[in-house]
Amino acid sequence: MKIGVFGGAFDPIHNGHLHLAREFARRLSLDKVLLIPTSLPPHKPHAYMAPPQLRLMMCRLAVGEDGLFEVSDIEIRREGASFTADTLNEVLKIYPGAKLFLITGADMFLTLGTWNRFEEIARLATLCAAPRGDGDSQRLKSYAKTLEQRGAKCVIEDIPLMDVSSTAIREKILAGESIDRLVPAPIEEYIKKFGLYKTAPGGPGYSDSQFIEIIRGRLSPKRFKHSLAVAEQAKRLATLYGADPKKAYTAGILHDIMKDAGAEAQLQIIGDFGIILDNVEKNLPGCWHAIAGAVFIEHILGITDRDLINAVRYHTTGRAGMSPLEVTIYLADFTSADRDFPGADEMRRLAETGIRPAMKYGLSFVLRELIDKSSVIHPDSIHAYNETVLAGGEGGAENAEEQKKN
Template identity: 40%
Template sequence: MKIGIYGGSFNPVHNGHIHLAETAVTEFGLDRLYLLPSKKSPHRSSAEYAPDEDRLEMLRLACKGNEHLFVSDFEMQTDRVSYTIYTVEHFREEFPDDELFLLVGSDMLLSFDTWYRFEEILANVTLCVVSRESGDIPELRKKAEELSKFGKILVSEASPTVISSTEVRKKIAKNKDFTCYLDENVVQYIRLKGLYSVRGEKKLLYNPDDKKKYLKSQLSAKRFNHSLNVAEECRKLAEKYGEDPDKAYFAGLLHDICKEMPDNVQKELVLNSGYTVCREELETRSLWHGIAGAYFIKKEFGVEDIDILNSIRFHTVGRAGMSRLEEIVYMGDLISAERDYKDVDKMRKLAYTDLNAAMMEAFAFSMKSVIKKGGVIPICTAEGYNFYTRLLKEEKNDSNLKRGLK
């Protein structure tokens, strides 16, 4: 048999890895290709490196259904430095009478003569090289020619699938779409286990310090103080309801970032935002800053977390089916420490005991305020009120039904 060996961190395994593996199987006629994830270094953080067992499982999921691809944990089980020659020796013992092939990417070939005991590796395997970058075939052929005196080297002519595990991890950490780069089963596994988005990484993403300096320079003292109060309220609500406190603080801090910008600047941001904006919002100047703010922080600060953007976009008008973070920012704005309207203490208490009930009351409060001022209620606000009213009614019916069953 022709036995292939393909090592790497697979952190996470992506479509480029699988394309490279399948290309090798087809082009080099491999009967089996073993994929071996490397052992995690103790100093690596979880934001950089998923645990060994998770990378192993993701690899199994990605290879599932391909009869030529196998997963081995050999390199994870050893306590010594994981040099490739040790892996080659292991497979030579496992398959003494079979032909061994070592699969590497183009970047590895170019530095192959610096590897530990590389001459012995080439004496025991056929080196198979698959390009990882467009246009590097001539350079690979030249390097293969230089190393050919030590053993047999094959260079694939297949076009590469250029994907970086580092970029995939960054997209996951920033809550950007990464699904097109990975097998759907791997995507589900990452989401289920919460991989690559640990608290340390989030602190970098949601660091408010530089944003505070910007806000202080752009907002009045009163508005800046309100923003700090809302951020702190959002943090407390997030802790109460199981959301990320740092993320909630960050969203609350920036919710009024465009509040005191000139009207023409706000309106231009609204019109360029790409958001669906109802007529009532477009005709009401006091509602522009939420839409403008979401677009502004995406454009100027590079914030791409859709939950943060939506929580700012809808913090004035609300909508049906708000996410928990959207609810937190909406309520945090309404009950922040400096608020002193009638019944604010009642609203605060409700926000920390029954968030759904608090949301319904908040929508009712908002609509009464609009009507009192002679305004027109935005469609999304009315839909939000109806949504939470129905939700509470359903909760009450379910509760009554359970009591009846008892």
């Protein structure tokens, strides 16, 4: 069996990658090409990179049902930097006796001799590359000779390359230009759906004004206004509840980030990151945007603060043992200036008086609504409710009942 091994960041995978792989497969009669996204960008890291799971998912979408390709997560599962020699050995474990062809871009090929355990790589695979432009061909061929003197087998194929790169694609997305024809259609859709590459590089250090721009592009005008109002209210309540007002403001901006993405996108991102919904959660669509939102801010925006992620995660259900920040966002979502449900004013008053009465009131209100709708109730909400009752919160269910009658 002849197997092409094509590794890369694939950030994102594009038609140029697929073309290169297909051409090598055709010219070298390969039975299969393994696409192996790296977990870290080995050579050219850039500040904003799509998380490994999404790059993997895009590779899967890009090849679709094409039997030539197999997308492998061996490097992503390994985490951290991977050595090509290890990857090739692992491929051989899966396909014993296979003949391997390592497919590289021109730039990569020209550094191969310096790679960790080059001799082992050269023993395990034939090294393949295609020139990027006319001048390249000679350079690649003479470099190939040097590598061959060190025991490598090399194949340089003059494959007409498509003028497309992941960097150019990311730049186009940032500039709001179309990437039509540069990537397979499902990839374009996927990138749009998750708003990938849409934000300027910032890594974990986005500012609130950048976050505001991010949600502006993802939410309806009404929800956008709501989010800003929640952020303001969260900043105020945070000082009362002993949470960090700055963090509360950020969490307020982000809490509904996936709300308008639609059920399909919410469930997809939840599934893509390996979260399995239990039966109650599956039947509680109202909590999907919170779970999806937590995944989004952690994996796509690169937020690492667990408390902030949890504040988004539990803003619809609540849970027992909520942190001051979680409570702040839960109650700010209820009491932001744009809220006008029956009882909103009472809830605002209670929110000023303390956490317990406000939580009891809010949870009673939500539980009642769910029961009225014959909806399932998330156990986290019941635990949160029991906790406030056992702690002797005041101004709870009775008031909620009264307010509803009014």
